Amino acid sequence: MRHTFLIFLLSILGNITFAQEPQQLDTIYANEKMNLALFFPANIRQGIVGANNYVFSYNRERAQPLGLLKATKGKQSNLLVVTTDGKVYSYIIKYADSLKELNRFVSFSESIGHEHQRESLVIRDTLKQDSNLIVHKQYPKAFLEKSSKAMLKQPERKKIIKRKEGMSLAIKNLVYFEDLVFMQFEIKNESGIDFDIDYLKVGMVIGNEKRRASYQSVPLKPQYVYKMPDKTRHAETSRFVYVLPKFTLGDNEKLQLSLKELKGNRELILRRRL
Template sequence: MKKILILLSLGLFYPVHATNTQILDTIYANSTMTMALFFPSDIKQGITGSEHFVFTYNREKEQNLGLLKAVKGPPSNLLVITTDGKVYSYILRYAEHLENPNRFISVQESIGDAKRRSKEEIQLEEDIDINISVNDSPELLRRSCESLLNLPEEKHIRKKEGEIVLTLKNLKYHGDNVFLQFEIENKSGMRFDFDYLKIYKVNGNKKRNASYQELPLEPVYVHNKPSQIIPNTKVRMVYVVPKFTIAKNEKIVVRLKELHTSRGVNLIKKKFN
């Protein structure tokens, strides 16, 4: 009954046409961490069935990011409709601890459509889902990067060399990729002409170990890469690289370099928890 009321409150005066009967998945939330939900399309409407759970999204500018928080109470449900007409429904439960406060939702999790589509439209969508992966979709990567820039900062790995500061603000694993959010700050009185930012997986010690190796992590997508950073300003950018893990004797090195000068920053990190 509660689900029917929610559907009516969202203006769904036509039936939802589900492709099959499925058991609703459960999403956990609490009051100390923000559960970030990344949908495959921008959110049009979203509502929870209880005041114990709060689901927020950008109502002024359509985005695919929704944020969920909760206080202790009985289970409820979440209903979300995206701009492409897909309907997503989940059971909500309170949990004291969240193992992963991020979830990337696939289009296959949709329970149906908010309006009837032709067989030709459905077949076309199925063909696209089969042939296009997340790695092959720049638009989906772009929206995910934009959403990451709106998330609260979870890391603050900072290195300053001279008047140039490089900081790792966020790191998110998703599928076969890792999203790394960087901030570059130019505290000098001179413009910083961006040349490159490169990420390496390093094994061994360059000074003491002949087996020293550097493995470049080539980005599959770069979002918001600057050409220049004017004095006393900051820029934020996101690098998407293939999924990696760090062994005990390994570390990640990030090298930022200015064009035609020796200015730059080397940021080194041994653990990415």
Template sequence: MRRLFLILLLATLGNISSAQEPQQLDTLYANEKMNLAIFFPTNIRQGIVGANNFVFSYNRERAQPLGLLKATKGNQSNLLVVTTDGKVYSYVIKYADSLKEMNRFVSFSESIGHVHQRESLVIRDTIQMDSNMVVHKQYPKAFLVKSSEAMLEQPERKNIFKRKEGVSLAIKNMVYFEDLVFMQFEIKNESGIDFDIDYLKVAMVIGNEKRRASYQSVPLKPQYVYKMPEKTRHAETSRFVYVLPKFTLGDNEKLELRLKELKGNRELILRRRL
């Protein structure tokens, strides 16, 4: 998770310039029993935590100034938030059994820097940077590989699955980042027969496939596929990542996955709202 935080931080903000005087960061406290509501002066564009025992949630579809921080017991970490006006806010975050404050109103003066129109950051904090991790909008393969690796290390946040004839297909995690969606899949084979994979297709669908007049399908072609196996043997579990273009589902739309066996008749179709 720490690697994913660094990768996504650099990918979001571009090249980082640091000034000479580092700034002392405020500390926010959170736990699993209550939300710490954080109100920023302007709407949130992106928020990232550095450890998976913290969760920072905000409205990714329609920008709002409110973010919610929760935590389970574990090591302290950090929270970085970029607002739509380009302001950058950074905090140390810690777990606490009880919260002294449940609402935090952030002022403009707490910003540690801002994002220029060129996507470069002027920041008063000193951040160690690996030049190999600097990423731009082209999303080079090294970025996609490292982000996918980190995705597989994250805890499961979803368990949307379809099981048929001893083979199951599941969505285990999903992360939106800029104009991409990182989606982690799992194939589990308990059928007694190896499952050779022909393809896994992803699409947005509306209507009923049996009523062709109302059925529509929009394929989502992955921009990168990480560690997808050629086969899943009996008693094996395979996990891999698709990097898809960003999508949102309308009121009547569903996400559809089609997993087809190579030189066989087995096919799993998972169609679900997320």
């Protein structure tokens, strides 16, 4: 079945047509009382705001990855940043009396593309592994979407599961493709109460969390998420796909999933070897 899925992925990549799709931009909040620090993965070459009640400052004499955003009350606008490697980042910016974050570390995956790029691409992060950097690649968004959709139709090949208080979190399928990992999840709710999802975090852990001197955790940020719900209602099952950077687990390493409830205390932590 894995061989069939890989052939399907290759056929999608070979026959895809590129079309510009509407971008879903993140919103960043700022005010006049605090500096919002934005740390980009490369030095800033140019930063532009769309309204004069916002100010984005950065070092124009000596390029640095740090930019500072401030705002006074007024209508929302937008921020456009181009870094020295040609990556383009675009955000909606709004005024807020109080800020939930004062520092934001921007990842490669937040880029909407390259300044010379005419195709709609999803850009994945680099991942440090065994002291070597895997060079980040670009994959068409349509390819990741169609591949994820195809994966949901594949027979289940894994059953790694965590159950707690009527909730269950499971890995149902996992496929490596080039430097990506397609991972299918399932959330089942038999608790009698709807489960609003705050986040599902994926990472690699080594050591014992109680012995902090030897414990390490490396987050794996998904490069694309397909069909993840905002909530799983009682008696409902949700299935969705994360596309993650390729990873391998050492002898003492485990994969860890953390599913947290929004505005609630329920949390499922699955820690297992694959």
